[in-house]
Amino acid sequence: MLLQEGKAVAGAAADTPPGGLLTAHGGLMIWTLAIFLVVMFILSKYAFKPITAAVEAREKALEEAIAAAKADREEATRILEDQRRQIDVTRAEAQKLIVEGRIVGEKLRADMIEETRGQQQEMLERARREIESEKTRAIFELRREAVELAIAGAGKVIEKNLDNDSNRKIVETFLASIPTATEKS
Secondary structure, three states: OHHHHHHHHHHHHHHOOOOHHHOOOHHHHHHHHHHHHHHHHHHHHHHHHHHHHHHHHHHHHHHHHHHHHHHHHHHHHHHHHHHHHHHHHHHHHHHHHHHHHHHHHHHHHHHHHHHHHHHHHHHHHHHHHHHHHHHHHHHHHHHHHHHHHHHHHHHHHHOOOOOHHHHHHHHHHHHHHOOOHHHHO
């Protein structure tokens, strides 16, 4: 059996032309060229146009995407610039408000200090008036006490009780004629 197979392989080798597949054969070349042209015709008729259209559509879509990205970038740059401008304007307004607030605060502080000084002066004047009133009342009380003591002393000296009202008027008139310490200065 091996012998028969070896003869079959040897016979097949004898049937093939010398040089193998790389040898040029006229019939094989014509058939290869004919099949190539038919496949080329079919591909150009049915496959190349859709493939070319798809490639062109893809190319157009990419160009549009690039253009849209460029437009979006420009829009983003414009918006960013607008935002920066608005931030600068807002900062300027904030600085202005801070300065105005300081000015108003200083004015309010000065007004409050002035008002406090006015209240302080008013309190001092009121205290002076009250002191003067108390001083006058104390002097009046001292004079009354002095009158009482003088009458009591005079009553003891005279040993008789004089009319209190008339005696009081005489002593008050006498004490009123005496200059006080404040009148001397």
